[in-house]
Amino acid sequence: MPPTLHHAQVFYPPGEEANARQFYTGALGLEEIARPAVLRDRSGIWLAAGAGHVHLSEDRELGLHPRRHFALRVDDLDAAVATLRRAGARFEDADPIPGWRRTYVFDPFGNKIELDEIP
Numbered sequence: 001m002p003p004t005l006h007h008a009q010v011f012y013p014p015g016e017e018a019n020a021r022q023f024y025t026g027a028l029g030l031e032e033i034a035r036p037a038v039l040r041d042r043s044g045i046w047l048a049a050g051a052g053h054v055h056l057s058e059d060r061e062l063g064l065h066p067r068r069h070f071a072l073r074v075d076d077l078d079a080a081v082a083t084l085r086r087a088g089a090r091f092e093d094a095d096p097i098p099g100w101r102r103t104y105v106f107d108p109f110g111n112k113i114e115l116d117e118i119p
Contacts, residue, residue: 027087071114
């Protein structure tokens with residue numbers, strides 16, 4: 001079996017867990033899942049993303065880079081964009097790839113997320 005994505009690690013600034021939760025569960029629509037018991041004494045949020053996860057953790061240094069991102073496949077890009085726009089999200093155009101519709105959206109902390117609609 002070839003490798004598959006297990007999880008992506010994303011950071012938010014200290015004190016911003018509620019904003020992170022609101023963006024990722026409310027605007028983006030990911031479902032929060034329980035973290036392993038051994039990690040429950042730390043701040044952070046785990047989210048289901050298809051067969052993989054997105055792990056959110058608190059850190060003072062976000063280490064943002066203009067090309068660093070993770071991608072989520074969506075069924076309806078227009079609906080996802082509309083929901084995120086209503087939540088005040090910032091967007092960036094993505095270079096076209098034949099057969100895909102895609103865009104970049106930024107969480108409230110500047111983390112870049114690619115949204116892909118692939119028939």
